Amino acid sequence: MQINHHLPLKQLLAICLGASQQASSAVLAVYNSAFEVEYKQDESPLTLADKRSHEILEKELESSFPDIPILSEEGKDIPYEERKNWEYFWLVDPLDGTKEFVKKNGEFTVNIALICKNRPIMGIIYVPVYDDVYFSMEGDGSFKLKSGSRVLNNIFKNTYSVNETEVFYNELISNSVKLQVNGVIKNDVNSELNVIIS
Numbered sequence: 001m002q003i004n005h006h007l008p009l010k011q012l013l014a015i016c017l018g019a020s021q022q023a024s025s026a027v028l029a030v031y032n033s034a035f036e037v038e039y040k041q042d043e044s045p046l047t048l049a050d051k052r053s054h055e056i057l058e059k060e061l062e063s064s065f066p067d068i069p070i071l072s073e074e075g076k077d078i079p080y081e082e083r084k085n086w087e088y089f090w091l092v093d094p095l096d097g098t099k100e101f102v103k104k105n106g107e108f109t110v111n112i113a114l115i116c117k118n119r120p121i122m123g124i125i126y127v128p129v130y131d132d133v134y135f136s137m138e139g140d141g142s143f144k145l146k147s148g149s150r151v152l153n154n155i156f157k158n159t160y161s162v163n164e165t166e167v168f169y170n171e172l173i174s175n176s177v178k179l180q181v182n183g184v185i186k187n188d189v190n191s192e193l194n195v196i197i198s
Helices: 009-031 048-064 098-103 148-158 162-174
Strands: 037-039 045-047 070-072 088-096 109-116 119-127 132-137 141-145 177-179 184-186 192-194
Touching: 009 048, 009 109, 009 119, 009 132, 045 048, 045 098, 048 070, 048 088, 048 098, 048 109, 088 098
Parallel strands: 070 088
Antiparallel strands: 037 045, 088 109, 109 119, 119 132, 132 141, 141 177, 184 192
């Protein structure tokens, strides 16, 4: 499947991994500082990390994919009437788990998904504190990349250019662990997480 000026899904993944890595670094910088907490109208917490991550992801996605709209938790409120006809859109949570971020327990993520006709076709979950990256692409399965920053920096430095998407993807997969998905995901300590299918 190709979208947005004929960019292949693997190239979209590469660009989004770079964006999520930048956002995760910004989130960690705030996490390791004395940050303040604001509260939104619904009384949910908001931090500088939420804002910085949103700004980075919005800038990177808009500059790389100007034709694909972004629906972000920290972005502008877009009425359903406007977005219900979107064929493609980015679904972004710049800091999923702000309450956990505030508690400083490390249980928060940066999330990006590409939605096509109301179905996710690509997704990234970046866990900043543990530097783990979970990613998936329609038809290719789900993967976990440990030491995400180090591995991604090496891959981007050594292999990635617009013309080397396959080389990038092969290097990425060779450094990742494929997750088993049959109603459950087994992680590397043999516990199980339920997968909610909507």
